[in-house]
Amino acid sequence: xxxxxxxxxxxxxxxxxxxxxxxxxxxxxxxxxxxxxxxxxxxxxxxxxxxxxxxxxxxxxxxxxxxxxxxxxxxxxxxxxxxxxxxxxxxxxxxxxxxxxxxxxxxxxxxxxxxxxxxxxxxxxxxxxxxxxxxxxxxxxxxxxxxxxxxxxxxxxxxxxxxxxxxxxxxx
Numbered sequence: 001x002x003x004x005x006x007x008x009x010x011x012x013x014x015x016x017x018x019x020x021x022x023x024x025x026x027x028x029x030x031x032x033x034x035x036x037x038x039x040x041x042x043x044x045x046x047x048x049x050x051x052x053x054x055x056x057x058x059x060x061x062x063x064x065x066x067x068x069x070x071x072x073x074x075x076x077x078x079x080x081x082x083x084x085x086x087x088x089x090x091x092x093x094x095x096x097x098x099x100x101x102x103x104x105x106x107x108x109x110x111x112x113x114x115x116x117x118x119x120x121x122x123x124x125x126x127x128x129x130x131x132x133x134x135x136x137x138x139x140x141x142x143x144x145x146x147x148x149x150x151x152x153x154x155x156x157x158x159x160x161x162x163x164x165x166x167x168x169x170x171x172x
Contacts, residue, residue: 029092032110032117035142036066036085036092043148043168055168074099094119094138100154102126102134115142121155131157146170 036057043055053072060067066085071078082097092108103126106119117140127134136155142148146169153163
C-alpha cells in the first residue's frame, strides 16, 4: 500500500511540474507585450548620447504586433533597422532585421518588479555560422512613460563583442 501511495504521489508531482512549466516558459509575455504597446510613438536618444538615433514604434496587424523602426547613423550613413515584437502563445518574441544582414529571433522574459524585459537569442535566419556577428541579447528597462533604456549585445566568434546602451526620450 505504501509503495502505491508513493508511486501515485510521484506521478502527481510530475503532472504538477509539467502543468506549471508552460506558464513559467511564457515569461510574463502578455504583460510584457502590453508594456511594449505603451511605447507606441516617436522616441529620440537622450541628449547625452554621442550618436543620435530615433525609434518609431507602432501597433500593426490589428494590434497583434509592434513594429519598431530604428534610424541610426553608422559611419556617416543613415541606416534603418526593423524589429517586430509579437506573442507566440504566452511567449513574447521578437525578430530583429539587422543591418548585419541576419534576422535573430529572441524570446523575452519580463520582470514587472524591476520593469525589465530581457531577450535571449533563440535562432536566426541568414546566419551562416554561430561565429558570424549578430545581435544576441537585449535588455529593455522601462523607466517611466517618457523614458526607457535599451542594452543590445552583439556577439561575434561566439563571444560578446560589444553592447550598445541607449536611453530614449519620448518626443513631444
